[in-house]
Amino acid sequence: MDASLIVADANKQRSTPGSQWNRELDAQAVSRATKDYLATLDDAAFGAASDVRPKFVSPSDPAAQWTGAMRGPAFFAYSDNYLIDVKFGIIMDVEASRAIRQAEVGAAKTMIERTEQRFDLKPERLAGDTAYGSGANLNWLVNEAKIAPHIPVVDKSKREDGTFSREDFSFDQEQNVYICPAGKVLTTTGRLFNDGETLYYRAKTRDCRSCILKAQCCPKLPLRRIQRSIYEQARDVARALAKTEAFERSRHDRKRVEMLFAHLKRILRLGRLRLRGPRGAQFEFTLAAIAQNLRRLAKLVARPPPLAAACVA
Numbered sequence: 001m002d003a004s005l006i007v008a009d010a011n012k013q014r015s016t017p018g019s020q021w022n023r024e025l026d027a028q029a030v031s032r033a034t035k036d037y038l039a040t041l042d043d044a045a046f047g048a049a050s051d052v053r054p055k056f057v058s059p060s061d062p063a064a065q066w067t068g069a070m071r072g073p074a075f076f077a078y079s080d081n082y083l084i085d086v087k088f089g090i091i092m093d094v095e096a097s098r099a100i101r102q103a104e105v106g107a108a109k110t111m112i113e114r115t116e117q118r119f120d121l122k123p124e125r126l127a128g129d130t131a132y133g134s135g136a137n138l139n140w141l142v143n144e145a146k147i148a149p150h151i152p153v154v155d156k157s158k159r160e161d162g163t164f165s166r167e168d169f170s171f172d173q174e175q176n177v178y179i180c181p182a183g184k185v186l187t188t189t190g191r192l193f194n195d196g197e198t199l200y201y202r203a204k205t206r207d208c209r210s211c212i213l214k215a216q217c218c219p220k221l222p223l224r225r226i227q228r229s230i231y232e233q234a235r236d237v238a239r240a241l242a243k244t245e246a247f248e249r250s251r252h253d254r255k256r257v258e259m260l261f262a263h264l265k266r267i268l269r270l271g272r273l274r275l276r277g278p279r280g281a282q283f284e285f286t287l288a289a290i291a292q293n294l295r296r297l298a299k300l301v302a303r304p305p306p307l308a309a310a311c312v313a
Helices: 032-039 101-119 135-145 205-209 232-241 245-253 255-266 277-302
Strands: 002-007 065-067 075-085 090-098 125-127 148-150 170-172 177-179 198-202 225-229
Touching: 002 255, 032 277, 075 101, 075 255, 075 277, 090 101, 090 277, 101 135, 125 245, 135 148, 135 232, 148 232, 148 245, 225 232, 245 255, 255 277
Parallel strands: 125 148
Antiparallel strands: 002 075, 065 075, 075 090, 170 177, 198 225
16 A cells, blocks of 8 residues: 655646635536535545645645645645555555545545455555554554554654653553553553543652652653553554564565556656546546556466476476
8 A cells, every 4th residue: 555646737826825715615616626626525535634724725626735745845736545466566446635644544444445345355464654554544454454554653652862661661451551660550541632542641750759760761750651542452463563574575565556656657657637626636546557557467468377397207
């Protein structure tokens, strides 16, 4: 699974600041691309992917995302999402989405479910980059889809200042507490913070004040606090898989999808869209994927059968 940015047919000079863009539009008095945009406000790959207002909006193609993800001048773009079979390099499904991480994750779920419905094919494992390593997505893969996530976990718990990281604390699943290196207990109130997915486990101030390991644990704070995702169990599954040989093979095989995107842009010359709106982007991405699949399938069909092994007496 992967996604690549494709430049949209939208001009920055004719864009509108996001704060001035009004979604309450008359669907009968706008362009086809805008009608497509209004029709996708509830889609996981577009309007429902994020409620963050973009910096700029193109009136000619409101669904195109203003992005600076390429670390250069920002531009309007769509994400071209591929789900491929790494063994043969065949594109199983393709989906257009907004050029943001949340939309790409939503597109991934759509393609996996659609591939199973259409072809009765379901992957045993899914290889992807850290864009798909959020707790919610890993939880969906592990506990709902029953697919092994060969995906790096998004984890910022590692400390670089020499103090104890979260991995230095042991978690008691039965009692729902953390045990610090000094043997003290960190408990939680069960209240969710930040994105609604994070629990805080706190030690007692009196325990930390008299602890001989305080300088290595929380030298600048009165007590130690640890964050834990409500999806930590699924994240642990992904961490365990990351240590296997199968994960290394998946990481190597994932280059096939990157090769397909390189072929898409360099050989098929799809560096910029000709059509506007979500439907226009989906139409172009689908046609390009069909062309790539036909080229690949022709090579597979034309490949001569392996020679039969000679019988040696």
